[in-house]
Amino acid sequence: MWTFIKKDMLIYIRDRSELLLILGMPILLIAILGFALGGVFGGNTEAVDVQAALVDLDDRSLPDGLEELPEAQEAALRDAAEEIDPAGAFHTFLENDDVRDVLTVTEMDADEAEEALQSGEVDAVLTLPEAFTENVLEHLLLDEGDGAAVELTLREEGSVYAGIAGDLIHGFTERFTLEAAAAQEGGAPPGEEPELGGQVTAAFEPVSSIEYYAVGMAVMFCLYVAGTTASKAHVEKQQHVYSRILLAGRPSVMYLGGKLVSGWILSGVQLLLLFAAAAVLFQAFDAWTVRFWLGTLLVTAALSFAVGALGSLITAITIRSQTETAATVFAGGIVTLAAFVGGSFFAVDQMGIVPLIGQWTPNGAAMTAYLQWSQGFSVSYLLPAVCKLIGMGLVFFTAAVLLFPSREGGSR
């Protein structure tokens, strides 16, 4: 199969106009869109603004158990309880400037919040449940019960917004536990910032417009590799080179496998070069860290596998139909459509079912993963997207093998 891979790669590399399309054009667009739309993103401010509803059902009551304690101890714990004030801390946390930059909170009752979530008015609902304060304090001060948690309801699991909201809550909980412990012991732990919410935004980094479009254009233009793979296969068919390959008696899966792997390698290299170019030319990403490149490499490997497999599928359709229509339609329309629903041109999280569809495109799934990773999300956020991309690739390649004709001009 290496013979086919090497041949395909040589042909691609020697096609200057194609190289210009897949490398030069995205760099140009990153620069144009990144700088032109920088204002929309506010320079280095966040690329996203999560709309959230806050439902506060907590009555702020203190644990009953306090009354049963000796008077001195009860007074001390009441002071501690007032200082900890979990519900108040959460409100303060949400009013923190850094949090407000990415999270716009509107207080609603439970029904209004449910309705807003359904209609797409908000991306998430944050709920302080009944007896939140009582349960938290009971757990912290009296070491009784399981405590309580801020409830998070998301409109769409797996989106960038969901990840941000989840990380906010997680950051708050971590900080709150730390602060509560400090308050209980009468002071902040050494080296820790005492103000609640002061560090939580460290859970994710803001995305600049350049970074957003570097990812957006890279995932869009890597799809062209799949289209070009099929176009070149059509030329092979037209020029009867493909007949020669058939005459040599090589199994069709080897020919398709060559398309898969060459597309995999080419789109992978293309993606990494584009990210490197964005890092060098536009100072995008934390490009000088090993962490950035490890996660990027993981997503890139999965995305380029899906792109290679997609290329083999379009090749199979092209060879079977004996026309270039599939490749032309893909490059001329489907790539643009996929780029749109995947969010390559602008964030589509507020656009009804569009982001949901986008997450089922290779570029959309990868874009979410790349952005989450560049924001500092943990690897657990990448894995679903990586698995999804590998799954898409396997489906594409299986379909390609099933559709591929075994004899020129005939069916299987």
Add this chain to the structure above:
Amino acid sequence: MLETEQLVRTFKGKTAVDEVTLYLEKGESVGLLGPNGAGKSTTISMISSLMKPTSGDVRIHGISTISEPQKIRKVLGVVPQEIALYEELTAEENVRFFGKVYGLKGEALKQKTAEVLALVGLTERKDERVDTYSGGMKRRVNIAAALLHEPELLIMDEPTVGIDPQSRSYILEMIRTLNREKGMTVLYTSHYMEEVERLCDRIYIMDNGRIIASGTKEELKQILSDEETIVVETAGEAAAFFEEAGRHEKVRQVVLTENGAKLMTAKGARLLGWLFQEAESRGVTVTNVNVQTPTLEDVFLHLTGRRLRD
């Protein structure tokens, strides 16, 4: 070695190849002669297992290429009419690629690559990309790619279309060498009568999807043994003159050419006197007259009423 049995291929109800039966013995060089659109390429595609016939069968060494194509594909070397090469690759890269596809590797691949490139006269320019080559050079690499695995049967579909006379002569001589000196069996399709006459031991003439005649050159020309051809060239308008010639009892057929016409007459018809008189009386200037024995072109003309390159 090769036999086809009542091969038929239809496309959307139209019959492109109609009950073609032919055979090749080992070491033979056989021509398939016919005008463009006669069905030669479709026949070749079916013989080389690339296209399934609507009915009929092809057997090579007794093995059906229809039911067991994989078994015979390595016996075949096919030179398609198109330049079936990667234009972005060099001649050597192309030849090596097809060699590897045929399973050659290591020293054998290196040796065979050098050998076929030398055979087609491109050793000096093997490192240049094919898209920088002339048409003739591309045709030569096209042939080289089919020879690498030393096929027993070389099937060539119009391998000299659109090239200069020197390249054509080089290619024809090369095919002759492969057939005569290396014993390679050759099936050669062309609409160039002179190529088939020069290269082939036996000839099948094909028109409208059917084999209309077959045999050695001599056997085919025997069809017109009682005829001769008078080639008349004229200056100026002469349509009425040739129309009148067509009505002469000894003229069997008149085919207009660029500068005049070809008259098929009975052998020894002694028509020249009448022709000059008629031309004189109609004010037609005869610039050249040539009496020929029949060629394959004339045989085709006789059989179909058309010229090969119409």
